[in-house]
Amino acid sequence: MPRTNRFISYFVVFVCSAVATGAFGANNTSGGSRFYFKDAHGRAHSAEIIDRYQPKKIVHPLAKIDPRINPKLQQAATIAQERAHSHSHSRCWQYVKEALLAAGVIHSYPKTVYAKEAGQELVNSYGFKKISVRDPFKAPVGAVLVYGARSAAGHVEIRTKNGFVSDFRSPIPSPRPLLGVYTKS
Numbered sequence: 001m002p003r004t005n006r007f008i009s010y011f012v013v014f015v016c017s018a019v020a021t022g023a024f025g026a027n028n029t030s031g032g033s034r035f036y037f038k039d040a041h042g043r044a045h046s047a048e049i050i051d052r053y054q055p056k057k058i059v060h061p062l063a064k065i066d067p068r069i070n071p072k073l074q075q076a077a078t079i080a081q082e083r084a085h086s087h088s089h090s091r092c093w094q095y096v097k098e099a100l101l102a103a104g105v106i107h108s109y110p111k112t113v114y115a116k117e118a119g120q121e122l123v124n125s126y127g128f129k130k131i132s133v134r135d136p137f138k139a140p141v142g143a144v145l146v147y148g149a150r151s152a153a154g155h156v157e158i159r160t161k162n163g164f165v166s167d168f169r170s171p172i173p174s175p176r177p178l179l180g181v182y183t184k185s
Helices: 003-021 071-083 092-103 115-126
Strands: 034-038 044-048 129-131 144-147 155-160 163-165 178-183
Touching: 071 092, 071 155, 071 163, 092 115, 092 155, 115 129, 115 144, 115 155, 115 178
Parallel strands: none
Antiparallel strands: 034 044, 129 178, 144 155, 144 178, 155 163
8 A cells, every 4th residue: 555545545534533532622412503613712612614605694684874964964865876986085074065065965075174074074163962972883774983093083984885985985883982963853
């Protein structure tokens, strides 16, 4: 028997016996759907064993259209999405201002410079209201999300059906702290 075939035979026997005895951590009592292991502190944990590839699995649900908010906000989201770039140009508040103005949601161009000040101006000058949503993924389509930052200008974006848009499109919200979500009736 050639040396390589003997090695392959021993390897196959080792792997089969290891799997049968549970040496790789699979628990056979639950049908092999979880992997059990211990962390560095000795605590037992488990993780789901994925046995099928899911190329189009939705991690976050699509945004809902709230009939109580102004339909022009949905139009502003569409306008912003059409004008947005694939990467940031550090002009988020300018692009959101222009989309709101083009859709007719606001009657004049906002005067604030910093994105983190957008919420107060929208409430004070344009009839927006802050809604009690703390998760950006739960914001309705067309909602304006304002983010803060200590030393920077902040960030502002509009919720679309499948993501967020300002001067660029993104499937995930900004990592900055959320100051508020604003809509208009």
